[in-house]
Amino acid sequence: MIHATNISKTYGQTKVLNKVDFSLAPAEIVSIIGPSGAGKTTLLHILGTLDRPDKSEETKLEIEGIDMTRLSDKELSSFRNQQLGFVFQFHQLLPEFTALENICLPAYIKGTSKDKAERKATELLRFFGLQNRAEHKPAMLSGGEQQRIAVARALINKPSLLLADEPSGNLDTVAAEQLHDLFFKLRDEFSISIILVTHNKDLAIRADRMLKLVDGQWS
Ligand code: ADP
Numbered sequence: 001m002i003h004a005t006n007i008s009k010t011y012g013q014t015k016v017l018n019k020v021d022f023s024l025a026p027a028e029i030v031s032i033i034g035p036s037g038a039g040k041t042t043l044l045h046i047l048g049t050l051d052r053p054d055k056s057e058e059t060k061l062e063i064e065g066i067d068m069t070r071l072s073d074k075e076l077s078s079f080r081n082q083q084l085g086f087v088f089q090f091h092q093l094l095p096e097f098t099a100l101e102n103i104c105l106p107a108y109i110k111g112t113s114k115d116k117a118e119r120k121a122t123e124l125l126r127f128f129g130l131q132n133r134a135e136h137k138p139a140m141l142s143g144g145e146q147q148r149i150a151v152a153r154a155l156i157n158k159p160s161l162l163l164a165d166e167p168s169g170n171l172d173t174v175a176a177e178q179l180h181d182l183f184f185k186l187r188d189e190f191s192i193s194i195i196l197v198t199h200n201k202d203l204a205i206r207a208d209r210m211l212k213l214v215d216g217q218w219s
Pocket of ligand 1: 034037041042
C-alpha cells in the first residue's frame, strides 16, 4: 500500500523529520504516537501527499505502486481526490451545506453526477447510522456526528487509504469510542488501510501496529 524511504523534512534550519522509513500493508491500521512537535502531522501530510519531503536521491514515496515524487501538483491532487481520504481533528465541514451535501463534495470534484453522488452519500449515512441527519447543517449535529459525517465525506470516492490526524481529539469519551469502532468496522468491511495520528492511548493500542515518533525519528 505505502512504501516510504528516507523521508526528511526541513523548515529553515529545523529538521522536523530525519530519514524516516514507513510502510503500510493493505487493510492495515497503524497508529502514530509521540510528543507534541515530534513531526507526526508533518509525516502524515507527506504520506498523504499534502506536502513534499526534502529532495534527495534516496527518498522514495510509493503509494499503490505509484511513485509520488514523479507526479505534478495537478496529478497529485487528482490522486488524492480519488485514492486518499482525510479526517482532521476539527471536522471542517462547510457550515452552509447539509450533511448530505458535505459528503457529496469530493464526488462532485471528481466529476460524479449529482444522482450518483447522493445515492452513495445516502448509503454512507445509512452505514454510519446517520440517515436521519442527511438534511442537517453541521451546527445542528453533535461533535461525534459531525466527525462521522467528515469520515463519510472522506470515503465517498472509495479511497484505499484513510489518513486521520487526531480524529477524536475534540470528542468526549463516548463519541470518541464510537468513532474508533467505526475505523475498525471500515477496515473490516471495505479493507481500507488507515493511518491514525493520535494522543488517544485506547485508539493507539487497538491498531495493528503502533509507532512512536520522537524528534523526527522512530523511537
Ligand atoms: P506533531 O504533529 O508531532 O505535534 P508537527 O509535525 O505538527 O508535530 O510539527 C513538528 C515541528 O515542525 C514543530 O516544531 C513545528 O513547529 C514545525 N513545523 C510544522 N510545520 C511547519 C511549517 N509549515 N513551517 C515551519 N515549521 C513547521
